[in-house]
Amino acid sequence: MINGQNNCSSDNKCGRYGYCYMVKDEMLCECKFWWEGELCNQQSNSGKQVIILGCLTGTLVFIFFILKIIRTIHKKRKEPKANKKKEVLQDPKLINLAIEHVKKSTPVSSCLITILMIIVAIGTLVAKWSIIKEIHNEIINKYKNKNKEAIYFNRKSFCDILDIEQFNVVTFPVACLFIIICIVMIKRSSFMRNKCHGYGAPPIPVDFLSHVDRKFAAIVFAIISDELLGIVQEIGGSSGPKEGVLVTFLLRIFQVLIMGVRFYPILSSVYINSIISLVCGIIYAWLDYSFTIITQGMCYPTYYPTYDDYLENSTDISEKLDYYGTGSALIAIELCSDIPRYLCLAYISVKLPVMLIEKIYNQRKKNLTEENKMLLSLSREENFLLSVSHPDSAEMLYVRNLLRSADQRPSSQTLFARLIPKFIYEWRDDFQFSSRILCLYSSIFFLLFFITVQACVEVVPTLNTVQQALQITVDEIINLINSIIDTFSNNDDNEDKVPLSFPLPNLVKTYLCAVAMTVTLIIIQLIVFLVNIRRNLLQVYRGDDSEIPRRQRAKYISYATGNFHFAGYFIGFFIWGFIIIALFSTIVCASIGAFITYGSVKALEKVLKFIVPSILLITFKLFLNKLLAQYVFLQHYGDVLAVNNRRFYMIFIYFNFFLDAFLGFISAILRFVKSIIGAILYMCRLDYSALGRKLESFDNGFNAYCGFIHTECTHRHPVMLVFLSHLFNQIKKQQYTMAHIDLDDFTLEEKSVIELKKSSKYIRKWRLAVFLIRNPAIVFFRKTFLKQLCIEDLHAINDVDNDNQHNTQRGAAFYTRQMAAQRPSFVTEIDPTQIIILRF
Template sequence: MAQVSMLISVLFASIVKTNGQANCSLNNPCGPHGYCRDKTGAIICECKFWWDGTLCDHQTNSGIQVIVLGCLLGALMILFYGLQIGNMIRRRRKQPKKAEKKEIPYNTKLVDLAIHNAKRSVRLSSFIIAICMMIVAAVGLVSKWTIIQPIHDEIVKKYLNNQSIYFIPNNFCDVTTYQNFNVITFPVSCFVILLFIIRSQRVSCLRDKLRGYGTPPVPIDFLSHIDRKFAAVVFAVCADELISILQEAFNGGGAKGNGVIVSYLLRLLQVIVMGFRYYPMLAAVYINSIFTLACGTIYAWLDYSMTIVNQGMCQPDFYPTYEDSLDNSTTISENLNYFGTGPSLIAIQLCTDIPRYLCLAYINVKLPMLLIKRISRRFRKNIPFEERMMKKLTREQRDFFRISNPTSVEMLYVQNLFRSIADQRPPSRSLWARLIPKKIYEWRDDFQFSARVLCVYSSIFLLLYFVAIQACVRVIPQLQFVQKLIQSILDAISIIAIASPSGDTEEAQVDTSTKIVDSLTSNFPVPELTRPYIVAVFMTLIIITTQLLVMLANIRRNLFQSFRGDDSEIPRRQRSRYISYAAGNIHFAGYFIGYLIWGFILAAVFSALICIAVDAFITFGSVRLVEKILKIIIPSLLFILFKQYLNKLLAQYVFLQHQGDVLALNNRRILMIFIYFNFFLDAFLGFISSIMRLVKSVVGGIIYMCRLDYSPLGRKLETMDGGFSAYCGFIHTECAHRHPVMLVFVSHLYTQIKLKQWEVKKRQFNDLSKDEKSPTKSNRSSRYVRKWKLLVFLVRNPTIVFFRKAFLNQLHIDEIHALNDVDSNDKKNMQQRLSIYARRMSAARGSIVSETSLNRVQNCRL
C-alpha cells in the first residue's frame, strides 16, 4: 500500500512538473514514425516498429531485414504460383476436347424462369395462404401497436417529469397471468390434449381395452416428411420463448431465495409448459381428422389473441413494471435517452415481432385451410373404392403408400442407383435448383430433409434474428459507459506493468513515474464502440449463418455416405455403441442450439476485438500495444511462410518426378542431404509452429463451435466430443429408419399386400366372386410358383438364409448378434458365422442349400 501511494504521489508531481514546459502538442518533431513524449522538460521521440534515430527518421537493421525477407517471400510466392498457373494452362492444352453436352431444355430467359417455372411450383392454395397470412399478421401487429401506445405515453410522461419510470399492468394481466403462467391457454391446451387422447387409438399396447381408444397422440414424426413446413413454423415460434427463458437464466431471475436446483427446475417447468402450449396444434395436424383440426383451429385462434393481448398489455419488451424497475431502473432511461421519446421503441419492438407474427399467422391460416380441405373430402360423392379404403388407414400407412409412387423422393433415389454415372441423373425441376448455382449447392429431387432438421433450423434462424436485434437494441445505448470502463482497465494494466519493481533509488522512481505519465496517453486508445460493435454483430451473423448452411449441406452428404456404407467421415456403426447412438440422437437438437448460442457469444467477442483494433488504427492512425504485438509476430510469420514456399517449390520441381504428378522421388542424393540439414533447422520453426497451432486451434474452435459435424478434437478423439457423438447418433438413427432402399422395399411389400386385400373386398362388395373353386385353384398354383421362385433365389443367393425368419428362430441370441454384426474385417466373427452356418445346415438335412453352396459361402468374404 505504501508503494502504491508513493507511485500516485510521484505521478501527480510529475504531471504538475511537466505543465508549462515543452509540449508535444505544440511542437512534434518525431514525424509519422514516432511518438512524442515529454520527459523532464525535454521532448523525446519513441519510435514505431523498426524505426530508429533521435527523430525516428531512419530504419534499424531489423527493419531492413524484415523488408528484404518480405520481398524475397513475395518473389518466391510469385514464382511458385506463376509456375502453378503455367502448368495448369499446359495441361489443359494437352487434354482432348470434350464433347459438348446437350443443353437441358430449360427456359433460359429470366422472365420465363419467373413466370412458367414459378407457376408450376406454386399452387393456388399456397398463394391464398400467403395472402391471408400477411393480412392476419398485419392485424396482429396493428393491434399490438394500439395496445402499447398508451403504455409508451405513460412511460414518457414519467420520464419527462423525473418520476419513477414504470407502468401499472391492467387488471386483466393479474387474472390471466400468474408468474409468467397463462391460466387461460394452458388449461384449454390440456383439455384439447385430453380430447385427442380419448379419440386416439392404440396400435400395440392393450388393444382390447376401451376398444383400443385412449393414448397420447404423436405431435410430430421427426423421422418422416409429413407436415414438415407446419412443424418447422411452430418450432420457429418456440424460439422466441426460448430466448426469454435463456434471458431469465442468465440474469438469475427467480434464483433469489429459491436455490440453484429449484431455479433450474423452474426453467425446465417453463420449457414443459411451452411444449404443452403448442402440442395441440401439432397433434391436430398429425392426426388430420375433422374433429382434431376443428379443435386445433379454435385453440390456435384463442392462443393468437391471448399472445397479442399478453405481450402488448402485460409483458412489453422495453417497458418495465414496478418489480422490473427495482432491478433495472436505468435501462429504460438509457433507451429513452438514446432512441428518443418518440415512437422509435414501439417501431423496434414491432420490427422484432414481424417474423414471430408471420409464423403465428401461418398457423392460424393453415389449420382452417386443412379443416376445409378435410371437410370437402369427407362429403364428396362418387369416391373411388381405393380412396375409400385409404381413408381407413392410419397416417403412417398412407405414408407407406406414398413411397411406392414413382415420383416419390425414395423411389427417385432408388432409380438413380441404377445410373452408373452421376451426370445421367436427371436435373431437378424445382425453381430453387435454377436459382442456386450448382457450385454452391446442388438441389436434388431424390432427397428431402426430415422434419427434425427443418424444425431445428427454423428455430435457430429465428433465434439468431431475435438475438441480433436484442444485442443491438439493448447494448448500443450502454456502449459509452462500456468504452470508459474498458479504457480505464487498459490504462490500469499499463500502469501496473510499468510500475513493476525496478529498484528503490530515487532516479528509478522518477523514471517509473515518467513512464506512468506517458502511459496515460494509453497504449491502446479505445475508439467509439458503436461502429465496431455493429460491424462485429453482422460479421458474427455472417460467420454463424455460413457455418449453419455448410452443416446443412454436410448433413445431406453424410446421410448419402451412410446410405451406401461409406465411413470416411462418420465412424462406422457398431453394435456396442447402439445405446450411445440412441442417446446422442435424443440430445441432437438441444446440443445444436446450446453450441450455437455459445458459438455466437464467442464469435461476437472475437469479432468485436478485431473490429475495435481495426477501428483504433483507422481512428488514431497507430496503436502502441498492437504495434508491439505485430513487431513480434511479423518476422516469425515471414520466416515460416518463406520456408514453407521454399519447401513446396523444391518438392514439386526438384524432389518429385513429373512435377509432383507422381509420388516418386527424384534427385535422391540431394534430397537426403537437404533433409539432413533441414532436420535441425525445423526445430526452431517447430517451436513457432506450435504456438501457431495453439492459436489456430482457439480460433478454429470459436468459428466451428456451432458445427456438430466437425470435432475440434480430431479423428482419434472425436468420440469424446459430446456434440459430435450426438451428431453421429442422429445420422445413424436417420440412416437406420429412413434408408430409401429399405423404405421402397417395405412400401412395395405393404402396398402389394393391401392391394390384394382390397381386391378381395372389392370382389365381395361387387359380388363378383361366385365360383369358389377358381380362386382356390389360382391361389394354390400361385403358392407353388412362389415356392419355386424362393427355391431358385436361395440357391443362387445362399447368404440370404442367414436372415430368414425360420432360420433366425433356431439361433441363440449371441448367434444372432454374430450374424447381425456389420464388421466384415473381424476374422473371429467370420469364423463364428461360418461355423453357425455349417452346424445348422448339417442339422437340417432337408435344407434347400447344397454342399456346393456351402463351399461357395466359405470361399467368399462375408
C-alpha cells in the same frame, strides 16, 4: 509533465514514425515498428530485413501461382478434342423454368394462405400498436415528469388472473382437454390392443424421421424457440430470497414442459389429420393466438418495464428513451422485432382451416379412383410410405442414381438450383432433409434473429456511458502488462520508454460492426453445417466411414443417447458460439477501429512486431517447399507421387531435417493460436471436433452428431424405404381389392375364382415352404428361428459384417454349423457371400 506534453503537442520532432514524450524537460522519441534514430527517420536493420523477406515471399508466392496457372492452361490444351465435344441438350431457359417452378410450387391454396397470413399478421401488428401506444404514452409522461417519478406502467388487473407466474390458466386447461380428446380417438398399434377396443393412445406431435408436414412443424418450432429464449434469459436472473438456485432451475424446466404442452395440440391435430382433430386444433390455435396478443401487448411488452421489473431494478427505460428519443422509435423497434413471430402465428391460424376444408372436400369428392379411395382410408404414416415409391420422390430418384457418377446424374430442374452456383451448393432432387433438421434450423435462425435484435437494442444505448469506464479498465490492464514487462526485463532504460496504451475507438460503431461480423460468421457456419449433414448422410448411406466413424454394435446405446441430445446440444453450442464469436469479433473490430481512428496503437504494434516476421518466414518456407516439391522432386509436376532427382532429394531432406527445427518452434505457437481461433469459429458446429480426429470420441457434441447420423441412416435409408414401399403398396392394393368385392355382382364362375383368390394365403404358405426348402440358408434369418437362439448366437450373426474379427469368425462358424446340420439333398452349393447379401 503537463508542460512536456504541451511541448510534444506543439513541437513534435519525432514525425509519424515515433512517439514523443518528455523526460526531465527533455523531448525524446521512441520509434515505431522498425525505425531508429533520434528523430525516428531511419530504417533499422531489422526493418530492412523484414522488407526484403516480405519482397522475397511475395515474389515466391507470385511465381508459384503463375506457374500453377500456366500448368492448368497447359493441361487443358493437351486434353483430347473428343472430351471437349459434348452433346448440346435442350436446356430450358431460366425464365421458362422460373414460370414452370412458380406454377408447380404455388397452387391456389398456397397463394390464398400467403395472402390471408399477411392480412392477419398486419391486423395483429396494428392491434398491438394500439395497445403499446397507451403504455408508451404512460411511460413518456412519467419520464418527462420533473419530480423524477418512478418509470413503469401499471398492468391490467386481468393479467394477474390470466397468467399466474407465467402459467396461463385459460389456454393450458384447453390444451389438456384437446390432448385428452386426441388420446381417446387414436388407436393403439401394439400395446394392449384388446382393451377399450384399441382406443386410447398418446398422439404423435411430429414424426421427425419423415417428411410429413415439415413446413408446418418447422414454423411451430420457430415460435417455440422464441418462448425458449425468454426462459433461458430468466435462468440467468437472480433467484428470489425464498428460492434457491436448484428450485429456480427446476421451475424453468417446468416452464419448458408447460410450453411443450401449449403447442402439443396444434402439432397433434395436424399429424392426426382428421376432421375432429383439425376442428380442435383450429379452436385452440385461434384461442392461443388471441391470448398471445393480449398477454404480450398488455401484460409483457418487451421494452417497457412493469412494477415488478422496477422493484427488481432489472430494466432501465431511461437509457433507451435518452438514446431512441420519446417518439415512436421504440414502438417501431418492438413491432418490427415481432413481425416474424406474428407471421408464424398467422400462418398457423390460417393453415389449419385450409387443411380442414381440403380434408372435407377430399372425403366428399365423387368419382374418385380406387387408388385415391385406398389412400383416404390409410393413416399418415402409411400414406408417407406409399409415396416413397412414387417416381418423383427423393428416395426413388436416389435409387435411380445409385449406379450413376456425379457427371451422369441429372441436374436439378428447380429454380433454386439454377440460381445458386454449384461451387457454393449443389441442389439435389434425390435428397430431402427430415422434419427434425427443418425444425431445428428454423428454431436456430429465429433464435439468431431475436438474439441479434436484443443485442443491438439493449446494449447500444448503454455504450456511450460505458466507454469511459471501459477505457479505464483497459488502461489498468495495459498498466499491469507494463509492470510485468518491466519486472522481467533486464533493460535499464525502461524509464525512458513510452508505456503501452490501447485507446478505444467509438464503441457504438465498433459494436455494430462486431455484431454484423458475428451474424455473418454464424450464418456461414450454419449453412456449411447443413451441407455437411447432407454429405455425411449420403456417405453413411453408401458405407463410407471417412468422416463419420463406422457404426459398431457396442455403441448402439451411445448412438441412441446422442440422438436424444442432438437438438439440445446444437442449440446450446449455437448460443455459446454466438457469445464467444461476438467477443472475438469485438476485439478484432476494436483493433481495426483503433488503427483507423488513431493511426497507430502501441500495444498492437508490439504484437505485430513479433508476429509479422514469423508469418513471413513461415510463408516463405512453405511456398519454397511447394515449388521444390512440385517442380523439382516429384515426377510429372506433382501428378504422380513418385520421387524425381533422388540424389538432391536426399540431400535436401538431410539439411531440412535440422532447419525445420527452428521453424517448428514458431509453428507450434501458430498451431496453438490457430486451435484457439478454430475452436471459437467452429463452436456452433457439431460435425467438427476441436479435440482432433483421434480424440473426437471425448467430444459430447460430436458424439451426439454421430448418433443422429447413424439413427437417420438406420430409419431413413432410401433403398430400404423404396423396397418397403413397393411391398407395402402391393399388400394394401390386394387388401383393399379383396375387402371391397361384392360377390352378388358376379357369376358363379367368377365367384369361384374370387373365392380361390381369397384363399391365396394358403397358397402363399405352400410357396413359402417350397422356397425355404430350396433356399435353406434363409431359414436362419426368419423371425421364428431367431427367437430360439441365445443372445451370443444372435450377436454372432449380427457381427458377420462387422469389423471385429473374432465376431466375424464366430458368425461364419455358426453359419457353417447350421448349414451342415441340414439335409444334404437340400444343400447343393453355399455361396460364402450369400449371408452378407441376405443381411442386406
